[in-house]
Amino acid sequence: MILHIPHSSTKIPDGVVFDKSIEEDLLRMTDWRTDELFDYCSMATVVFPYSRLFCDVERFIDDEPMEQQGHGICYTKDSFGGHLRYVSDEERLDIIEKYYKPHHTKFAIACNFALSLFNEVVIVDCHSFSDEVLPHEPNKNPIRPDFCIGVDDFHTPQILVDEIKGYLESKGFVVSINEPFAGTIVPLVHYKKNEYLKSIMIEVNRKLYLGKSEEDFEYITGIIEGALNIVDAYEISK
Numbered sequence: 001m002i003l004h005i006p007h008s009s010t011k012i013p014d015g016v017v018f019d020k021s022i023e024e025d026l027l028r029m030t031d032w033r034t035d036e037l038f039d040y041c042s043m044a045t046v047v048f049p050y051s052r053l054f055c056d057v058e059r060f061i062d063d064e065p066m067e068q069q070g071h072g073i074c075y076t077k078d079s080f081g082g083h084l085r086y087v088s089d090e091e092r093l094d095i096i097e098k099y100y101k102p103h104h105t106k107f108a109i110a111c112n113f114a115l116s117l118f119n120e121v122v123i124v125d126c127h128s129f130s131d132e133v134l135p136h137e138p139n140k141n142p143i144r145p146d147f148c149i150g151v152d153d154f155h156t157p158q159i160l161v162d163e164i165k166g167y168l169e170s171k172g173f174v175v176s177i178n179e180p181f182a183g184t185i186v187p188l189v190h191y192k193k194n195e196y197l198k199s200i201m202i203e204v205n206r207k208l209y210l211g212k213s214e215e216d217f218e219y220i221t222g223i224i225e226g227a228l229n230i231v232d233a234y235e236i237s238k
Contacts, residue, residue: 001042001231002110004185005126007031007052018085022053025078031128032210037221038126040228044110048103055099058185069136073100079136108187111197122231125150125184125201139180146173146208150184150201154192160200163230171223202227
């Protein structure tokens with residue numbers, strides 16, 4: 001199992017300047033504590049160490065649909081569409097070369113190494129989301145689930161979707177598939193090509209743990225551990 005955690009950090013590299021305070025956007029857009037929620041003994045955990053406001057490693061370099069909203073690899077607008085900072089073409093390329101590509105190289109190497117040892121490998125794309133629709137988000141449905149499972153038609157085993165959904169629902173949670181967020185990450189070198197590399201996204205609603213007691217946080221951590229145990233059992237069965 002490879003755990004991919006792209007949005008948990010609030011760190012901004014030294015020298016990077018924003019044209020306004022980013023505190024509110026960090027609060028709204030960071031996947032708070034997902035590095036702790038998804039702390040699990042896996043083959044590898046790949047965590048991006050910087051904030052998505054600086055570099056979002058889950059965006060495409062080219063033809064990124066969120067680019068038009070200022071939320072491509074380099075965020076130039078805040079979550080309300082206001083100006084955040086100016087990024088020149090030169091700076092964008094520098095960020096891609098120094099931060100974006102090294103992260104994806106590390107991610108691909110982890111996947112390749114795991115594939116050299118096991119018949120099948122599952123990536124778990126680890127996220128959290130706001131219980132309120134944020135202005136920049138494409139899905140405007142105000143009714144949000146407790147958990148969202150993101151799937152890909154080629155890379156996500158249906159049995160994993162069914163078992164994780166059933167497990168979470170048995171614990172009393174509301175679960176949606178590809179709602180409000182869809183898809184799951186796969187290194188481009190394997191995307192739609194390698195049937196032995198699987199992937200599933202698990203997103204947890206922040207209302208379940210953020211601002212709650214540490215006891216509540218530990219409970220949700222245990223729930224996620226149960227979901228990851230299902231992934232682990234799937235891999236062992238292969």
